[in-house]
Amino acid sequence: MTVHLHHGDLPAGLNLGPVVAIDTETLGLKPQRDRLCLIQLSAGDGDAHLVKFANRDDYAAPNLKALLADPKVTKLFHYARFDVAVLKAYLGVDVAPLWCTKIASKLARTYTDRHGLKDLVRELLGVDLSKASQSSDWAATTLSKDQLDYAASDVLHLHKLKATLEMMLAREGRMHLAEAAFKFLPTRAALDLLGWGEDDIFAH
Ligand code: MN
Numbered sequence: 001m002t003v004h005l006h007h008g009d010l011p012a013g014l015n016l017g018p019v020v021a022i023d024t025e026t027l028g029l030k031p032q033r034d035r036l037c038l039i040q041l042s043a044g045d046g047d048a049h050l051v052k053f054a055n056r057d058d059y060a061a062p063n064l065k066a067l068l069a070d071p072k073v074t075k076l077f078h079y080a081r082f083d084v085a086v087l088k089a090y091l092g093v094d095v096a097p098l099w100c101t102k103i104a105s106k107l108a109r110t111y112t113d114r115h116g117l118k119d120l121v122r123e124l125l126g127v128d129l130s131k132a133s134q135s136s137d138w139a140a141t142t143l144s145k146d147q148l149d150y151a152a153s154d155v156l157h158l159h160k161l162k163a164t165l166e167m168m169l170a171r172e173g174r175m176h177l178a179e180a181a182f183k184f185l186p187t188r189a190a191l192d193l194l195g196w197g198e199d200d201i202f203a204h
Pocket of ligand 1: 023024025151154
């Protein structure tokens, strides 16, 4: 595994293939308050590319934005709802098309209520993921080796999870439901940013 750290944007001409695994690290869980600090990307080849944003004036990132909006590249997340809202709030980009391993897990793995990334990676891939650096200062001027390795580990397993979950969704005849939910994600993220975060607009 190689972790490539970039500052402010991806290098020009970097091709991460047709499906890119993505995660973000922020200063907290409220997109309007807690800024985007880091975005992690992987082609599924065991390497990770990390882009660090120095401050609130550092979100130009033209190469990254082009990739996030590229209709030919599927953006693969675990809990895309949060990352898509953060990326819209800070980069102003509508990320699409989308695939989310958490939604896929909820539709396929009805035998459990454990849909965290750590749970999925352990059960489906037999890998134990450390979450030790999850809550740390992602805005620090210099990120520690532990932080970089943790951040990278959040995108290194998503392609394999997707393959297993696709098999399970097909087996249960629910792929069309997953695809419809993925298409709704940008709207769900927009509702979150507008203040409907806790409300289920489908509820009675
Ligand atoms: Mn993460």
